[in-house]
Structure formats: structure tokens, C-alpha cells
Amino acid sequence: VTPFESRALLSRHRLRPTAGRLGILDLLASSGSPLSAAEVHEGLGDGRPDLATVYRNLERFAAASIVRPVRFEDGARRYEIAGGDHHHHLVCTTCGEIEDLASCRIEPFAEAALHRHGFQVASHSLEFYGTCRKCSISPH
Ligand SMILES: [Zn+2]
Numbered sequence: 001v002t003p004f005e006s007r008a009l010l011s012r013h014r015l016r017p018t019a020g021r022l023g024i025l026d027l028l029a030s031s032g033s034p035l036s037a038a039e040v041h042e043g044l045g046d047g048r049p050d051l052a053t054v055y056r057n058l059e060r061f062a063a064a065s066i067v068r069p070v071r072f073e074d075g076a077r078r079y080e081i082a083g084g085d086h087h088h089h090l091v092c093t094t095c096g097e098i099e100d101l102a103s104c105r106i107e108p109f110a111e112a113a114l115h116r117h118g119f120q121v122a123s124h125s126l127e128f129y130g131t132c133r134k135c136s137i138s139p140h
């Protein structure tokens with residue numbers, strides 16, 4: 001998301017493109033992995049809005065589907081820019097790095113839920129926990 005796109009995205013959802021909001025979106029766009037409100041707040045640097053404001057804005061973005069919230073095993077809610085392909089995450093429990101896993105092959109399970117349980121699956125979330133390549137090569 002370029003700054004221009006962030007602006008257009010915000011105005012499309014009737015959110016005023018303040019410097020704080022643009023900063024949050026730019027940070028999420030340039031980060032390769034989902035960030036918590038605290039991490040976004042930390043990353044914003046000088047002149048940043050306070051943590052409560054960052055959190056409130058992230059929730060507004062989530063409500064407008066500009067960002068997607070992802071909940072992880074540690075209970076933390078992290079956010080990533082919405083759009084793009086549906087995907088899952090690889091979470092390294094050693095260094096905390098979170099990577100996107102490109103493809104999703106869950107659909108057969110959703111079909112089984114419908115056929116065997118009459119259950120209409122609307123969405124699912126699945127995160128993998130383990131050790132990233134870096135950490136398995138050089139154990140701490
Ligand atoms: Zn790691």
C-alpha cells in the first residue's frame with residue numbers, strides 16, 4: 001500500500017486521512033508480518049498517537065476491512081493489511097517471527113463440515129507454531 005493508496009482507502013471508508021492513520025497503514029504495509037497495537041505504536045516513533053488511539057484506529061480499520069485482525073496462541077491480537085490472498089501464518093516460538101504461509105488447502109475440511117455436520121463454514125483461522133529456519137540452523 002503506497003501512501004496514495006492509504007489515503008484513498010481511508011477516504012473510501014469515510015475515515016479522515018490523518019498523519020497518525022497514514023503512519024499506521026504505512027507501517028503495516030511495510031511490515032512483512034502482522035503487528036500488535038503495541039508494536040505499531042512502538043514503530044511509529046516521534047509524534048506518534050498514544051497507544052489507546054493506535055488501538056482504536058486499528059479496530060476501526062478492522063471494522064472497515066482495511067486490516068485483518070489475527071489472534072495468536074499468546075492471546076495477542078495482531079493486524080495485517082487486508083486484501084490479497086487468504087493465508088495462514090507460521091509463528092516461530094523461539095524468536096517470535098511471523099511469516100505468511102502462501103496457500104490454503106483447508107477447503108476439504110470445510111466441505112466435510114458441511115456434508116457430515118450440516119455446518120456452513122464462513123471463515124477459519126489456522127496458525128502454525130514451531131521453529132523458523134533461522135532458529136533451527138542456529139539454536140539459541
Ligand atoms: Zn525463529
Ligand SMILES: [Zn+2]
Pocket residue numbers: 033034080087088089099100
Ligand atoms: Zn499474513
Ligand SMILES: [Zn+2]
Pocket residue numbers: 086087088104105106124
Ligand atoms: Zn485457510
